[in-house]
Amino acid sequence: MKPSSGILTIDLSAIQENWRRLNRAVSSANVAAVIKADSYGLGAHRIGPLLAEEGCRSFFVATLYEGLAARKYLPASARVFVLGGSPAGTEDLFVTSNLIPVLFSVDAVRRWQSFVVARQITPACAIKIDTGMTRMGLSLAEFAELCGTPTFAINVQLIMSHLACAEDTEHPLNRLQLTRLASLQATAKKQWPQVEFSLSNSSGIFLGPEWHFDWVRPGAALYGINPTPGKSSPVVPVIRLALPVMQKRELTETATLGYGAEAKLSPPARVLAVAGGYADGLHRILGPRGEGWIGRERVPVIGRISMDITLFDASALTLEAFARVEEIEIINTEQDVNMLSARNTALGYEVLTSLGSRFQRRYLPPKSGEEVAS
Amino acid sequence: MKPSSGILTIDLSAIQENWRRLNRAVSSANVAAVIKADSYGLGAHRIGPLLAEEGCRSFFVATLYEGLAARKYLPASARVFVLGGSPAGTEDLFVTSNLIPVLFSVDAVRRWQSFVVARQITPACAIKIDTGMTRMGLSLAEFAELCGTPTFAINVQLIMSHLACAEDTEHPLNRLQLTRLASLQATAKKQWPQVEFSLSNSSGIFLGPEWHFDWVRPGAALYGINPTPGKSSPVVPVIRLALPVMQKRELTETATLGYGAEAKLSPPARVLAVAGGYADGLHRILGPRGEGWIGRERVPVIGRISMDITLFDASALTLEAFARVEEIEIINTEQDVNMLSARNTALGYEVLTSLGSRFQRRYLPPKSGEEVAS
Numbered sequence: 125m126k127p128s129s130g131i132l133t134i135d136l137s138a139i140q141e142n143w144r145r146l147n148r149a150v151s152s153a154n155v156a157a158v159i160k161a162d163s164y165g166l167g168a169h170r171i172g173p174l175l176a177e178e179g180c181r182s183f184f185v186a187t188l189y190e191g192l193a194a195r196k197y198l199p200a201s202a203r204v205f206v207l208g209g210s211p212a213g214t215e216d217l218f219v220t221s222n223l224i225p226v227l228f229s230v231d232a233v234r235r236w237q238s239f240v241v242a243r244q245i246t247p248a249c250a251i252k253i254d255t256g257m258t259r260m261g262l263s264l265a266e267f268a269e270l271c272g273t274p275t276f277a278i279n280v281q282l283i284m285s286h287l288a289c290a291e292d293t294e295h296p297l298n299r300l301q302l303t304r305l306a307s308l309q310a311t312a313k314k315q316w317p318q319v320e321f322s323l324s325n326s327s328g329i330f331l332g333p334e335w336h337f338d339w340v341r342p343g344a345a346l347y348g349i350n351p352t353p354g355k356s357s358p359v360v361p362v363i364r365l366a367l368p369v370m371q372k373r374e375l376t377e378t379a380t381l382g383y384g385a386e387a388k389l390s391p392p393a394r395v396l397a398v399a400g401g402y403a404d405g406l407h408r409i410l411g412p413r414g415e416g417w418i419g420r421e422r423v424p425v426i427g428r429i430s431m432d433i434t435l436f437d438a439s440a441l442t443l444e445a446f447a448r449v450e451e452i453e454i455i456n457t458e459q460d461v462n463m464l465s466a467r468n469t470a471l472g473y474e475v476l477t478s479l480g481s482r483f484q485r486r487y488l489p490p491k492s493g494e495e496v497a498s
Numbered sequence: 499m500k501p502s503s504g505i506l507t508i509d510l511s512a513i514q515e516n517w518r519r520l521n522r523a524v525s526s527a528n529v530a531a532v533i534k535a536d537s538y539g540l541g542a543h544r545i546g547p548l549l550a551e552e553g554c555r556s557f558f559v560a561t562l563y564e565g566l567a568a569r570k571y572l573p574a575s576a577r578v579f580v581l582g583g584s585p586a587g588t589e590d591l592f593v594t595s596n597l598i599p600v601l602f603s604v605d606a607v608r609r610w611q612s613f614v615v616a617r618q619i620t621p622a623c624a625i626k627i628d629t630g631m632t633r634m635g636l637s638l639a640e641f642a643e644l645c646g647t648p649t650f651a652i653n654v655q656l657i658m659s660h661l662a663c664a665e666d667t668e669h670p671l672n673r674l675q676l677t678r679l680a681s682l683q684a685t686a687k688k689q690w691p692q693v694e695f696s697l698s699n700s701s702g703i704f705l706g707p708e709w710h711f712d713w714v715r716p717g718a719a720l721y722g723i724n725p726t727p728g729k730s731s732p733v734v735p736v737i738r739l740a741l742p743v744m745q746k747r748e749l750t751e752t753a754t755l756g757y758g759a760e761a762k763l764s765p766p767a768r769v770l771a772v773a774g775g776y777a778d779g780l781h782r783i784l785g786p787r788g789e790g791w792i793g794r795e796r797v798p799v800i801g802r803i804s805m806d807i808t809l810f811d812a813s814a815l816t817l818e819a820f821a822r823v824e825e826i827e828i829i830n831t832e833q834d835v836n837m838l839s840a841r842n843t844a845l846g847y848e849v850l851t852s853l854g855s856r857f858q859r860r861y862l863p864p865k866s867g868e869e870v871a872s
Contacts, residue, residue, distance in 0.1 A: 128561045128585045161805055161856070187502045187773070187856065206742065207806070208773060211502045227747045258755040259807060260745055260765075260771055286705040288759050297759050352793035370582065371634050385662050385671050387630075397634055399561070399582060403535035403851040408782060424655040431535060431847055432560040432581070433633060464829045473805055477777040481855060482535075482561065 130400045132483040133364040136174055136490040141360040142346050143178050147337025148330055156182035158343030164476040169197045170487055176202055186194045188214055191223040214243035215239040228252040228260040229474035237278050252280040255304040256297050257288040280316050290327035291353050313416050326351035337401050349472035350462045365455035367398040394438045394446050401432045404480030411468030504774045506857040507738040508540050510548055510864040523703055526569040527710035530556035530821040532717030538850040544861055554839035561571045565597040602626040611652050624656040629663040629678040630671050635871050645685050655692050659755050664701035665727055700725035702829055724836045724861045741772040741830040756801025768812045769819050774808045774812040778854030785842030790826035
């Protein structure tokens with residue numbers, strides 16, 4: 125049976141390889157995995173268990189809903205941190221579901237404190253500090269004030285912050301954020317002797333060991349996004365996207381193509397219509413001057429991408445190659461997520477999270493223990 | 499319990515109203531509903547049954563997979579056309595699932611013919627003609643040649659084509675496409691006396707009765723997208739999108755905000771972090787200079803939209819309004835899908851199909867029979 129929609133192939137062995145490379149890159153720190161937004165669109169229900177098997181013990185998701193899903197596919201021993209915190213009224217659900225809220229404001233901390241005091245329990249939580257991104261988190265002053273409160277009695281396992289400019293190794297904010305987070309360590313360890321610290325996302329790992337603290341939290345790099353833009357990637361590509369050809373057309377007269385009749389071709393010209401359009405995120409993935417690949421031949425998008433169909437100008441193909449073609453590759457080794465994002469000034473993350481839900485997901489298996497023993 | 503992700507409210511009574519308005523706009527033709535791409539992201543499982551109840555008897559989806567889903571929520575009497583046709587090997591599944599393939603190439607027609615001849619059955623199918631979009635469909639010559647084949651024996655219920663420039667009422671292609679489709683009617687009716695014709699999408703309806711043929715096929719207009727851009731909309735808005743505030747911040751010193759530290763604010767300044775980011779399609783929905791609404795106050799996005807969080811500069815709010823705010827409206831009556839798409843040069847369709855799957859869908863009920871009797 126021929127596919128009727130795009131095929132997104134996700135190479136679990138590549139994710140495994142990236143996980144191992146990132147672990148080697150942080151000799152003394154631990155590595156947690158960010159699997160929010162369904163592992164950036166690649167399928168957290170497959171990637172989460174794989175990483176747990178690789179030894180990952182801490183996972184980060186964005187919302188309560190993602191956390192509840194994660195609890196179904198992750199081992200009970202895995203810690204699941206919910207970056208969006210515990211919205212009012214969800215505290216009980218966090219505890220019964222074994223989820224750890226990341227508390228990011230004084231209000232959120234106070235609410236959690238009231239809850240645990242009322243229940244006389246000490247469930248784990250994390251605190252997020254704003255060290256310079258001005259997005260989420262307690263300010264240093266707010267944190268200090270809380271720690272000075274005699275009744276402050278929540279069980280904080282992790283104190284974390286988030287780098288704003290980690291991809292730009294020369295940005296002065298990187299060291300400033302590091303210094304600010306480090307400045308809390310003495311106070312925090314007095315309050316919670318076991319508390320751990322975390323600052324770095326994928327790119328932060330490559331700023332150097334000082335930025336690693338106790339835990340690093342890669343997401344993007346696990347999924348093949350180069351955490352060191354402008355330098356060769358320390359991780360390998362993970363996905364391939366191919367769209368099946370629905371119709372082949374050899375033009376017999378000059379014709380306009382697609383919506384708005386904006387594109388025009390004259391014979392000899394060959395056009396391929398493939399299954400996949402902007403409802404599948406193709407606009408965002410390909411950007412304004414999109415190209416696909418047929419073997420080693422580059423074929424440009426022609427005309428406007430429509431909701432479910434995209435046209436490619438395959439005039440450069442030989443008649444034989446044209447007769448043979450069954451799919452056009454959109455993401456492959458010639459045009460990976462990093463190249464697409466560099467060309468479109470989107471972020472690799474955005475390319476991944478734009479991948480449509482109609483694409484059929486196919487998973488290439490991870491390597492077994494023996495195969496990778498070398 | 500406070501929401502931890504955006505709330506997308508879909509007003510079923512507005513879709514019902516649009517359905518009725520479109521029916522009034524096409525006095526003699528029938529109206530089919532396009533519910534592909536999950537009703538442009540709004541939930542075909544809710545919208546399909548609603549329209550069936552309103553009397554809709556023919557539905558269009560994009561893929562076999564969408565067709566199989568539609569069969570679960572639509573009455574057995576409803577016709578479900580699959581625009582992507584029947585990929586090789588799926589023919590049996592089409593027949594057993596009561597789905598009608600739209601055959602869009604000579605190859606597809608021949609394959610369907612072989613199948614029905616081998617099985618000695620006469621399941622319904624549709625044929626798509628390319629009248630000028632040069633995307634999918636048989637050319638006029640190909641269709642004429644097939645009809646001239648003595649063994650041509652498939653059961654064609656519908657012959658359809660698709661307008662490329664219907665939103666531009668002055669475009670000469672509109673009449674050319676009409677003339678080309680009409681030129682097939684005599685030949686086709688000789689072959690299949692009951693066969694019906696269809697050309698117009700939402701915008702085509704407003705080109706005039708000549709373009710209506712037997713069936714019109716609105717999608718966009720049902721979902722509130724203005725089919726007559728530049729003129730007042732003949733349909734009403736359908737959706738509202740609101741994102742919950744996660745954190746409020748009053749700046750005490752000058753700070754850079756978000757990834758890349760590209761934005762900067764100095765006190766007095768008030769910032770709101772809301773749940774929702776580019777993983778929810780917000781980039782595509784809002785475009786480069788995004789704005790949200792708090793009551794009647796317009797608040798601009800500040801800093802880069804991140805994956806799960808967006809910051810808004812709420813400095814214009816009074817302290818009282820700032821203390822009170824619980825959500826920011828992204829799509830409402832002040833900023834509807836048509837305005838967003840006009841400002842971002844995206845299409846309204848693209849805005850709808852970019853709406854993230856993490857948003858909680860809430861449906862406002864349709865009007866009951868009595869209420870709308872007037």
